[in-house]
Amino acid sequence: MGRAPCCDKANVKKGPWSPEEDEKLKDFINNYGPAGNWIALPQKAGLKRCGKSCRLRWLNYLRPNIKHGQFSDDEDRIICSLYGTIGSRWSIIASQLPGRTDNDIKNYWNTKLKKKILQPRFQPPFSFPLQLQTQSSLSHLYTSFLDQSSAADSISFLAPHNYCSSSNQNEDFHGYYNPMKDNMLVSGSCSQISYGVKSEEIGNFQDRNNSFALEDQPGSIVDHHKQKQRNGVLENTQLQYDLEEVKQLITSGGGGGLFFADESKAGVMGMHYFSY
DNA sequence: AAAAGAGCCAACCGCTCGTAT
DNA sequence: GATACGAGCGGTTGGCTCTTT
Structure with a gap:
């Protein structure tokens, strides 16, 4: 027997959050705090969402002081350095970048930063065979x-x-x-x-x-x-x-x-x- | 202007971990 | 020690937007 689902999948809404849902979630958390039981939160807050979805929406988008948009060079350096040290531990990397979420950093890495830093920055002092190995x-x-x-x-x-x-x-x-x-x-x-x-x-x-x-x-x-x-x-x-x-x-x-x-x-x- | 492809990102899924019982 | 369950995490995906042809 598998593990019980965290919510009734048939009766929860999926997909993008509406402004009304955002307001409900924000109001509830502002009144009662973000800590506690995420699984029980949707019902208390009057939301037809999975608790995990609420948690994610709050952490990645609604909580105060979230920084969106362009990453600075300093942030790039921190991400690269930490990635080089600890790998894809996005939550730990995010903890070093105030206002950034793990999801944001993960997306940024996967879509932009990885390509950026893997550009060869120097030429080797000798010639390699030009043909690619088959x-x-x-x-x-x-x-x-x-x-x-x-x-x-x-x-x-x-x-x-x-x-x-x-x-x-x-x-x-x-x-x-x-x-x-x-x-x-x-x-x-x-x-x-x-x-x-x-x-x-x-x-x-x-x-x-x-x-x-x-x-x-x-x-x-x-x-x-x-x-x-x-x-x-x-x-x-x-x-x-x-x-x-x-x-x-x-x-x-x-x-x-x-x-x-x-x-x-x-x-x-x-x-x-x-x-x- | 339309279609196709690429890029981007919010959200979901499934897993592990920690804690309570 | 075993089990159940919630929290948290990282990988992946779906769909929207932008760019190119």
């Missing part, structure tokens, strides 16, 4: 990658024929680029994209001193970059994807374009790659 040959590439690494059950993020990067500023991740030249790998971290010659062990390779900063802002990003260059060797960070997940991630990117990693496994967010 779906049919993708499996060969990452299969051979697995074979070489002798890691049959896990693999680091691999982006065949793609330039990979991360917008995450807190966590370090290394993504790999595996172009036709088998001896070259590209590693991306939260602060930099590097490339180098693969050594015997997958994941350890010599930095060819062609690292460059992902961001040109002052602060820890640049410091981190220097630190990496001092070390000379970039170590691998296994992200623990199994083969099927890698296939899924890569193919869901359509052979190019972008995808977002599952941060619960990768420990990073905002990972994306571009094809050239």
Whole structure:
């Protein structure tokens, strides 16, 4: 037996709210407060709506100090930064932006901000093969990658024929680029994209001193970059994807374009790659 | 001017979590 | 500890508006 419905679906109105309904809801909440029992509210307020619908309408539209309209650059930055850190936890992100609702931010991210920030902002210091990898040959590439690494059950993020990067500023991740030249790998971290010659062990390779900063802002990003260059060797960070997940991630990117990693496994967010 | 496609956003759905019993 | 239930959350959708052809 399933769970009892929260309201009588047959007798509740759906769809856009009318001004009269808005007034009823506002009046009721102004008189009795927003807290309490949302399920019982519609009946008390004389509304033919589901309690959840009332709650949503109040939180996203009717409550005081709601901010609608254009997001500022500062708000953009906060959203991007938090998304990079915690992912799509919209309610938490909204809590950092007074007047904004989680729904608003979610819509804004999905329709505008995501496209905006995924525009490549810099050119890599080398040329990638121009032809796009075909779906049919993708499996060969990452299969051979697995074979070489002798890691049959896990693999680091691999982006065949793609330039990979991360917008995450807190966590370090290394993504790999595996172009036709088998001896070259590209590693991306939260602060930099590097490339180098693969050594015997997958994941350890010599930095060819062609690292460059992902961001040109002052602060820890640049410091981190220097630190990496001092070390000379970039170590691998296994992200623990199994083969099927890698296939899924890569193919869901359509052979190019972008995808977002599952941060619960990768420990990073905002990972994306571009094809050239 | 009309049709088609893309963009946008309010609202819904179904799930998880926390709490009371 | 098990169960029931409301609150809250994130993903998705439907339909309206805007833009392009």
